[in-house]
Amino acid sequence: MNAIQYSKFKIQNLIIIVLNLIIVASVFASEGGGAGEAHFTYKDWLWPVINFLILVFVLVFFARKPFSEFFKNRTALIEKSLREASEAKEIAQKTLGEVRERLKHTDREIEQILEAAKKSGEKEKQDIIAEGARLKEKIIEQAKANIEFELQKAKDQIKSDAALMALELAEKQIKAQLGREAQEALIDDYIKRLEAKN
Amino acid sequence: MHEAPFIFPINLLIHAGIPPFVAFSWVATLIILIMAILARKSLSLIPRGVQNLVEVIMEFFLDLVDTNIGHLGRHFFPFIATIGIYILVCNFLGLIPGCEAPTSNLNTNAALALPVFFATHIYGIKEHGLGYIKHFVGPMRSLPALPLMILMFIIEVIGHIARPLTLSVRLFGNMVAKHKIIIILGLLSPAVVPTAILGLGVLVSVIQAFVFVLLTTLYLAGSVEEAH
Numbered sequence: 001m002n003a004i005q006y007s008k009f010k011i012q013n014l015i016i017i018v019l020n021l022i023i024v025a026s027v028f029a030s031e032g033g034g035a036g037e038a039h040f041t042y043k044d045w046l047w048p049v050i051n052f053l054i055l056v057f058v059l060v061f062f063a064r065k066p067f068s069e070f071f072k073n074r075t076a077l078i079e080k081s082l083r084e085a086s087e088a089k090e091i092a093q094k095t096l097g098e099v100r101e102r103l104k105h106t107d108r109e110i111e112q113i114l115e116a117a118k119k120s121g122e123k124e125k126q127d128i129i130a131e132g133a134r135l136k137e138k139i140i141e142q143a144k145a146n147i148e149f150e151l152q153k154a155k156d157q158i159k160s161d162a163a164l165m166a167l168e169l170a171e172k173q174i175k176a177q178l179g180r181e182a183q184e185a186l187i188d189d190y191i192k193r194l195e196a197k198n
Numbered sequence: 199m200h201e202a203p204f205i206f207p208i209n210l211l212i213h214a215g216i217p218p219f220v221a222f223s224w225v226a227t228l229i230i231l232i233m234a235i236l237a238r239k240s241l242s243l244i245p246r247g248v249q250n251l252v253e254v255i256m257e258f259f260l261d262l263v264d265t266n267i268g269h270l271g272r273h274f275f276p277f278i279a280t281i282g283i284y285i286l287v288c289n290f291l292g293l294i295p296g297c298e299a300p301t302s303n304l305n306t307n308a309a310l311a312l313p314v315f316f317a318t319h320i321y322g323i324k325e326h327g328l329g330y331i332k333h334f335v336g337p338m339r340s341l342p343a344l345p346l347m348i349l350m351f352i353i354e355v356i357g358h359i360a361r362p363l364t365l366s367v368r369l370f371g372n373m374v375a376k377h378k379i380i381i382i383l384g385l386l387s388p389a390v391v392p393t394a395i396l397g398l399g400v401l402v403s404v405i406q407a408f409v410f411v412l413l414t415t416l417y418l419a420g421s422v423e424e425a426h
Contacts, residue, residue: 047388048295055293055396071250079244 205296219303226287226300255283262411267419270325274418277317281310282411285369289403292373293396301406302373307366314414315362322421333421334358365413372406 178186204212204221211221237252245253259279263271285301292299300306322330332339336350376399383392 045295047384047392051384051388051390051393051396052293052295054390054393055400058393058397059400071254074250074254075244075246082243 204298205294208297217303218298219300219306222291222298223288223300223306225297226284226291229287230283255279259411262415266415267422270321270418270422274317274321274415277313278411278415278418281314281414282407285310285410286403286407289373289407290400292377293399293403299373299377299403301369302377304366304370307369308362310369310410311362311365314365314417315358318361318417318421319358321418325422326424330421361413361417365410369406369410372402376402 204218208218208221208225211224212218233248233252236248240247240249242249256279259282260272260275263275263278265271267274288299288301288306290299291297292302319330322333326332334351334354335347336343336354338346376395380392380395380399383395
């Protein structure tokens, strides 16, 4: 028995129960013999019940289809929304898994990059130290050469200055000591030496 | 032609001295309980049958309170939805032969309108404290406008006292009128003609339940919102 048949069966049962109750109530009321109910007859029940059943029939006839459509559509809409939500959840979970996986890979990649960077940094450090040492040697050598050169230059300068000073001093002394007679005697001596050579 | 006697086993209760409107209010409560149990029994993520119907009704009330009351709407939702469903079931009971709508008795309606009245003012005071009085003195609140404020206060107090009265009498009047028309038409022409009034009765039952609930929502919304 499917759901529709079952609900029809339930409605039929309900109608039978209601009608039975009405009959039982009528019997009870007519047998009760209360002051207000003494004049009561089955006819008093008949039309109200028929009128009510007509109303129920009309309502069911006209409202059943739109109401059932409405409820079906609502159920379908909720079903669709839930299905979409479930699909969206699945997609989100899948994406989350992928992101987590990628993050794991990324962690490994980050570790590799860090390792490589450390190695490269170490190598760079060694190179820089070596280059520094080499540069230091070169600078020291250059400085030594410069010092040597400058020293030599300074020595030469001092020699030249000393020679000039000696010359000036000698010139001054000669000028001071050499009179006219001494000059003439020196010239004569020089001429004699030339004559002797020739 | 007599009005149909009360349906079995309610007539037993009435014979035992229980007033008909009380007996049928128990029936209404029982129907709501059975509906709730049925809806709860077959709860599933995809609603079918009774659950589908109950969800539609609940969504309607949720939308009503969310739209009108705002952030406190969900707090009032159980109160408003209970009143609405109870009135609707009570009204529908009046359409069944051998039954009486509990809402066609002023006592039932007053019992529904008074909690609304008290809830309105209790929550108003709870929300605004002494500032709740601003709701009663009108939009002009200054010393020169004091006479007007006093007048507004008196008018507002009368209006607020009239609220439970109008709520209960409106529902009572509509339900009794529908009932009386059915009886009179039944006397004049018992066959088929009263069916039209029964059909209108379905509409009146729904509309009156909605009006009661809408007014309750608006009263509560007005009491918890800021006074302008």
